[in-house]
Amino acid sequence: MLHLRELCVFLSIWSVAAENLAENFKFRIENVKYRNPGSTRIKRDAFVKRESGIAQNVTLLLNNVLKNYDQHFRPGFKSGKPTKVYIDLFIRTMGPVADLAYTYSFNCYFRQMWTDDRLVFNNSGIGFRQLSLSMAMLDKIWKPDTYFWNGAGSYVHGITTSNRLVRLETDGTILYSSRITVKAKCQMDMSRYPLDKQACRLIIGSYAYSSDEVQYKWRIMGEDNGVKIDYESIADLPQFSLSGFKVYEAANLTRDKEYSALEVRFYFDRHFGYFLMNFYVPCALVVLLCWVAFFTKREATAERIGIGITNVLTIVLISLDSKSDSPKVDSPTALEVYIWICYLTHLICMVEFTVVHYHTKYNTGDPEIQEVERERLRQIIKQIPKNSNSRSYPSMERRNAAKPVSITRSLPNKATRFMSVRHPKKSEQHESIQLMRKISHMETTNTQKEAENNTTNMESFRQENVGWRLYYWMIDHNIKTDPFGVAQNSISRIDKISVVVAPLIFILTIALYYDFYVNRKFTFHFDNDFRNI
Incomplete structure (x- = not known):
């Protein structure tokens, strides 16, 4: 029975080839016969006839290929071997990275390639090694149910039409490409915000087929191991800069079964200039203004207390402004720790003012x-x-x-x-x-x-x-000035010590802060970390 079916397919292909040769021979004869000023119309008509003939041949070929084709079964189902699907990404734009929602997104060309032995055809009758198929053809063949494990709202672009293509080669290899915007969840560590670095990963796998049925591989294209990025297009990424990425080979992720999955991680560095000019420098200047009170005479109680209260209110406003844009996390961030350092510095200054005025206050008119x-x-x-x-x-x-x-x-x-x-x-x-x-x-x-x-x-x-x-x-006794200090401006010894000690303590604290939040190596931890390094 199988030999008879193969014989029928062979005869149909030869009949198509014979018709194609006859059409080509007829076209050449007519082209030589009618060489006159009106031959342009004749050539066009002949070309249209030839193209229509090729289209009919392709349609007939596809119909014959899809005859008795069952799209519900994956390639290699009868042999028991897993179907290998090769993935590659070409990223055009990156962002935004939403640290408040813990998500990131990028626009890319998402390509999948696999081989289906049931779609092998002979191109002798059409002259093409690769056929571009319509989306109607895609609905008639088997395709992998690839999805993003950590996706959070990805979609395929549809303007002006659905941005997808399907190409079929003679050996049954299918290239399925689509232009999509991927939005995925990113597990961020905000303890060093805004001095932080983030690693956002994308996990690609099958939804229904286990690792015994479908296996995913990165498609190697020259020096690119599955992922290629257009760095010129992502240079204007707001708040973050993409410092690099790393591709991990296929691994098995357990849900109810073991599923084959691929992973790529994108590494982002946060831009620090905005926070430096709006939070760090203003807080440092307010602390510097607080130290000016050490040079004010101790009898000026209202002036020194007024400077301290004004500085505290300024720090409160800066802190409230930072809360509006910062992520809401349980642990304190680096920016909050810095603001609290400034708070404590002002508290120490206020305590110093109180001690000076309580114990060493003179010549106040009391x-x-x-x-x-x-x-x-x-x-x-x-x-x-x-x-x-x-x-x-x-x-x-x-x-x-x-x-x-x-x-x-x-x-x-x-x-x-x-x-x-x-x-x-x-x-x-x-x-x-x-x-x-x-x-x-x-x-x-x-x-x-x-x-x-x-x-x-x-x-x-x-x-x-x-x-x-x-x-x-x-x-x-050779005394030429006021021997009792009655007319001299009173200066507290505590103020003299604080002028030197307070800046040194603050500078030392900032140095420790910088060493802890900047110089310390970044380590990234993920839930369900299944990578193979």
Whole structure:
């Protein structure tokens, strides 16, 4: 029975070939016979007849090939061998990469190639080694049920018509190509956002046929192992740049059975310039502004607290702005960690302000603090040695040599006010000299009554001229400025230390932050990682 069927096919092919040869011979005779100005129309008619004859032959050939063809059975079904399907991708455009939805998409030419022995034909009657078939022919033959395991809304382009083609070769090899937009899920790790790198994979396999029935292979085309990318077209990819891809050989993925699957991974690097100019640099400048308060005098409580509160509110606004575009994840991202570092820096500055103003606040106009200052001055004056009295009344030459008036003028106004220093007049100087002579004369007489009077006058003089004693004590100790710091601007030692320590701690923290989030090697983890390396 099989020999009879093959004989019938052989006779039909020979009959088609004979008709084709007859048509060609007739066409040549007519072309030679009618060589005149009106022969163009005759040639065209002959060409149309020839083309119609070839079309009829192809139609007849396909009908004969599809005769007794069952599209429900895969090639090699009777032999029990798996059908091998070769896949290749040519990616034209890439993106967008949606980190909020954890998806990515690209536009490509998706090609599948397999061999069906039932579609082998002889091209001797038509002269073509490859036939381009319509989509109606595609519906009549078997094709693999290829789909994307991690797909999330892929589609075939249909403008202006369905972007698909089918080509059949003489040995039964079928090329099925379609222009599609692939949208797939991407398992992203956002712990380093926006300093992150992502690896998005595409898994291609069969939906119904197990690995024993259909096996997928990458189609090797020269140097390209199944995937080719048009890098010039994807140079303007927003937010990300494609750093490369890696193709993995076929492996078995278990669902209810083991299915043959292919995998390709695309590696993306996020653009950092947007985040640098809108988040990192503004936060660093706000922290720098917070350090300016260390150089402000500690009496300016309102100014220092105002700077701190303003900076905190600015950081809050920047943080809220970053939340609107960043992905919602459970773990903190790198950007959130950086903003929290700036938060803690401001908190430390505010604590430092509080400590300074609570423990070391002076000269603020507070009556209680001023009374403490006056009491401190009284204690200092009382601690001046008693033997300084003998030096408190030097001769006129020593006073002139010391030039007390010039030293007094060099003192600040506030110090002069607290010390009650006044310039002696000539009459007072004369009286002091007379009093000194009188005291010396009274001490030589050793009279009890005169000694009592002299003691009374000396105590009165000492009480009324405390400023002079302090004045000449300053001359002996070579003090030319305010000895008590009353007129000087008060600077806290804590502020002096914070000016150096706070920037160093912040710079060290940023260095550790950079080493942890940038220099540390990226590792990608996937669920159901079935690759063969």
